Amino acid sequence: MPEWIRPRHLPEALEILAAAPRPYRVISGGTDLMVESHLAPERRPESWLDISGLQELQGLQITEEGIRIGAATSLEAIRRHAEVVAHWPMLAASAAVTGAPPIQNRATLGGNVCNASPAADNAPVLLAYGARLEIAHHHGSRWLPYGDFHQGYRKTALRAGELLSAFWIPYPPKRSHGYFRKVGTRAAQAIAKVSIAALIEEDRGGxxxxxxxxxxxxxxxxxxxxxxxxxxxxxxxxDITDAQVRQRVGQDIAPIQDIRSTAAYRLEIASRLVLDAIHGRGESKKED
Ligand SMILES: Cc1cc2nc3c(=O)[nH]c(=O)nc-3n(C[C@H](O)[C@H](O)[C@H](O)COP(=O)(O)OP(=O)(O)OC[C@H]3O[C@@H](n4cnc5c(N)ncnc54)[C@H](O)[C@@H]3O)c2cc1C
Known part of the structure; x- marks a missing residue:
């Protein structure tokens, strides 16, 4: 019989992981793991550590500098949160296009980044906002810029015995505009061919x-x-030319070709979306 452990608080969860980090598979909303466990039963773990009941990993708190979001907060709670909608509208938008409402009710922001899919819909927005991660261990916690979290295909900076406990996102600068766009085969329930977020700040002189x-x-x-x-x-x-931007997008990314799209299509779309983001066209929102 598989073992299912549901710790009552974060220290208990971290103690369990520290004592025997390897055999436990952390499960939060389960929307990635339940699918994986069905499709690849040979990879199904014997022991599960269910973190969905840990209060320390839940909820959103506003501070003077920004917002703290517990790693096990659902995408539904995030997209409906009035302060997120007002100050971090790209995050409300990315949470709203991650799967459909039944998925958003269970899926968590922590699960979305720890699953480490290259197509994770909330990842671009967290990068554009300059989010930081709080990572907890039995011995204490550490902070990491989200930009340093993904270390290779499906490889993250999480070490044995660690849990992602929270996100910290600063307020966007004054006179900045944000842009988020997901391009997929359908408007909903589609894995992205490309998704882009941008946060661009200008001074009074533009x-x-x-x-x-x-x-x-x-x-x-x-x-x-x-x-x-x-x-x-x-x-x-x-002074910004489309050709110069396109050339640099080509230097920064070398898209893959897979069943969802060709590399050439991805590069073209990425370039157009970057230009839209720079010029504030389309799905942008002003911060003032
Ligand atoms: C029908 C369907 C549609 C979907 N559509 C989309 C979509 O459009 N866009 C998209 O990006 N994703 C989509 N997903 C994937 C999934 O819903 C998201 O990635 C979701 O945010 C995962 O969160 P979760 O809490 O369910 O993760 P889980 O399945 O619980 O966990 C995922 C991974 O993260 C690890 N993990 C979770 N929380 C932590 C933590 N706090 N610390 C350390 N490790 C942790 C787990 O061990 C596991 O490896 C879809 C899934 C389904 C089933």
Missing amino acids: IIQSARFGVASVAATPCTLPTVSQYLLGRALR
């Missing part, structure tokens, strides 16, 4: 002060666009 991008489904891990960001810094919109 000069770009910072530009952060997150992209999913174009590489082995969700990624940023460092060369594009570097090109934009210190430039006014009127």
Whole structure:
């Protein structure tokens, strides 16, 4: 019989993991793991550690600097949260296009990034907002920029005995605009061919002060666009040429070809979406 353990609080969960980290498979909402366990019964673990009842991993708290979101908070709670909608609208939007409402009721933000799919829908937004992760261990916790979390295809920076406990997302800078777009075969219940988020900050004179991008489904891990960001810094919109941006998108990503799309289509769409994001066209939202 498989063993199913449901700790009452975070220290208990961490003690269990520290004592025997290997045999336990952490399960949160279970929307990835239940599918995997059905499709690949040979990989089904003997022991499960169910973290869905841990209060320390639940809920959203506003602070002066931003928002803390417990790793086991559901996507439904996130997309409906008034402060998220008001200040981090890209996150509300990405949570709202992750599967359909029945999935969003169970699926958690922590599960979405720990599952480490290159197509995870909330990953680009977390990259664009400059999120940080709180990672808990029996001996204490550490912080990690989300940009350092994905270390290879389905490989994360989590070590044995660790749990992702929370996300911390700062307020977007004043005079910044955000952009999020998921391109898939259908409007709902489709894995992304490409998804992109951007947060672009200008000064009063229209000069770009910072530009952060997150992209999913174009590489082995969700990624940023460092060369594009570097090109934009210190430039006014009127001085930015489409050709220069396209060239740099091509330097930053080398999309894969798979059953969902060709590499050429992904590169073209990614370039168009980056240009839309820069020029504030389409699915953007002003922060002031
Ligand atoms: C029908 C369907 C449609 C879907 N559509 C989409 C979609 O459009 N976009 C998308 O991005 N995803 C989609 N998914 C995938 C899935 O719903 C999401 O990735 C979801 O956010 C996973 O969260 P979860 O809590 O259910 O994770 P779980 O299944 O519980 O866990 C996933 C992985 O993360 C690990 N894990 C979970 N929480 C933690 C933690 N706190 N610390 C350490 N490790 C942890 C688990 O061990 C496991 O390896 C879909 C799934 C289904 C079944």
